[in-house]
Amino acid sequence: MHPKHIHYLEGRGEQAEGLLLAFLQRLGSEPGLLGAYLLAAPTQPDVWLLESHWEGEVPVLDIPQGYQHWSFEVRAALGEGGQAT
16 A cells, blocks of 8 residues: 655635636546645635645646645544544
8 A cells, every 4th residue: 555645735816716726626637636625724815725635646746837835745644533544
């Protein structure tokens, strides 16, 4: 079994929501995608995050110019019901 990875893509500004929503919709065809979320912070209305979960390594993604992104390997998790995995 390959370790899971989480990828974050950050966008800022008025156009970030639409661009990240389109990016999210394209992720559906990528192998290994377990799920993805477009996140908004009420206290930071100009900041958007796209969080995607992957089985194994994150594939090479076409990151929009000027956007920041990071990948992390999951080392431990807490599932529903408080069960550590």
